[in-house]
Amino acid sequence: MLENHKLRMTKQRQVILEELRKVKTHPTADDMYQMLRKKMPKISLGTVYRNLEILSEANIIQKLDVGGTQKRFDGDTxxxxxxxxxxxxxxxxxxxxxxxxxxxxxxxxxxxxxxxxxxxxxxxxxxxxxxxxxxx
Amino acid sequence: MLENHKLRMTKQRQVILEELRKVKTHPTADDMYQMLRKKMPKISLGTVYRNLEILSEANIIQKLDVGGTQKRFDGDTxxxxxxxxxxxxxxxxxxxxxxxxxxxxxxxxxxxxxxxxxxxxxxxxxxxxxxxxxxx
DNA sequence: CCAGAAAATATAAATAATTACTACTTATAA
DNA sequence: TTATAAGTAGTAATTATTTATATTTTCTGG
Known part of the structure; x- marks a missing residue:
């Protein structure tokens, strides 16, 4: 799934993808960050943003623009x-x-x-x- | 039209409404600001934002949230x-x-x-x- | 017409969301 | 195993928008 995109499977990327797929709440990047810190306290907000962007670019997840001030993400494509x-x-x-x-x-x-x-x-x-x- | 909303018709508000109704381009607040400065060089960006908000609140114009990073406005309700x-x-x-x-x-x-x-x-x-x- | 209260303004500073920069670290292919 | 390209944490910068404030303006009722 990632191989075709020259994406590396880092620990962070893996956890981000896992957590997003686990929920059905369409979290914002910051929601994700808060969730992820519990599992991986040193993860940085920038990493969360970057990976959500990259993963949605690769159609592995969806970026939602449903109004409001923040983008949201969906593990269901x-x-x-x-x-x-x-x-x-x-x-x-x-x-x-x-x-x-x-x-x-x-x-x-x-x-x-x-x-x-x-x-x-x-x-x-x-x-x-x-x-x-x-x-x- | 404005009377029912306890809104005052200031010079700025009038020009903002006029200009927005003149175009069919769905401008962003900043687009509007750039347009308006030509007619009213001292108008401030804050005034543009405030009035677009107030006017859309009063349903005199429409605020659009069509994706992308900026809100847009439409004089056609x-x-x-x-x-x-x-x-x-x-x-x-x-x-x-x-x-x-x-x-x-x-x-x-x-x-x-x-x-x-x-x-x-x-x-x-x-x-x-x-x-x-x-x-x- | 005119005074005065409420509303609106310009300017500047603050906030929120996201992106960019940098030096260090790590995944992966040969 | 090692080179290298990709990724990371941490921080700074950017972008879009909102708020604070001191001053000005609109508009109502006398």
Whole structure:
């Protein structure tokens, strides 16, 4: 998996990949850093950023840009959509398969060369939804 | 339009709104700043940021979060999608009306409370597409 | 029209997220 | 095993945006 990319499997890279695959929370780089420090206290934030970037470049993980100020990462590279909680920023999966017809539609109304599309949802995560009900 | 929001119509705000409505380029805050300085050399970047935020808060303009590192703004508040050029970051309009059925679909497969969805395209703008062909 | 309170401004400094630099370390191929 | 290219920790720098503050401006009601 890494061989084809002239990537070396360092201890750090290995742990980063392992931890990311273990969770389904779509962590930010800093979330990852906090998680990883427990296993590997000397790891540096720069290393976390660099590896997340390299791994997503190699399509071994996914970099998500779902809004908000921080990028998030997903160990699941299958094509699926995401919901972002507008209150706390938490990101969840939405298993809806993309409708590629929409790209044909788009091509009709733009002079851009369309590569792909993304469907993103916003809303409230269960926890924030509960809180909001309590307040109302 | 502004009255209902206890917003004052300052010279700066007026020019910001005017300029944004004049263009169809989905400028970043800094793009706006550069444009505005020509008309109003003493305007400050902070004022640009503050007003774009306030105006989008009041739904007089739209703040776009279409990926990339900077937020963009749109004087057109109608609901439509966008394409972002993966090469130069330019953003174009895609006039496809959202399919609200997809939100019902999403509700079936998540415990998040779904508010809304966004359809975003990526690709190449005509200029970058030309350049790519030239190289290939 | 005019005073005064609330809102907005310019400038500068602060913050947040990410990237770059550097000297040292390590994985891997021959 | 050793050379070398890739990677690391630590720190500094950059980029985008927000905040603090002292001053100025808008706009309301007399």
């Amino acid at each position: 299958s094509i699926h959509s995401h919901v972002r909680c507008v209150d706390c920023g938490r990101v969840g999966d939405i298993d809806i398969k993309p409708n590629y017809n929409i790209e044909a539609e788009a091509r009709k109304v733009t002079d851009f060369e369309i590569y792909r599309h993304r469907l993103e949802f916003t809303g409230l995560c269960p926890e924030c939804h509960e809180k909001n009900i309590a307040v109302a | 109608s609901i439509h999608s966008h394409v972002r050029c993966v090469d130069c970051g330019r953003v174009g309009d895609i006039d496809i009306k959202p399919n609200y059925n997809i939100e019902a679909e999403a509700r079936k497969v998540t415990d998040f409370e779904i508010y809304r969805h966004r359809l975003e395209f990526t690709g190449l703008c005509p200029e970058c597409h030309e350049k790519n062909i030239a190289v290939a």
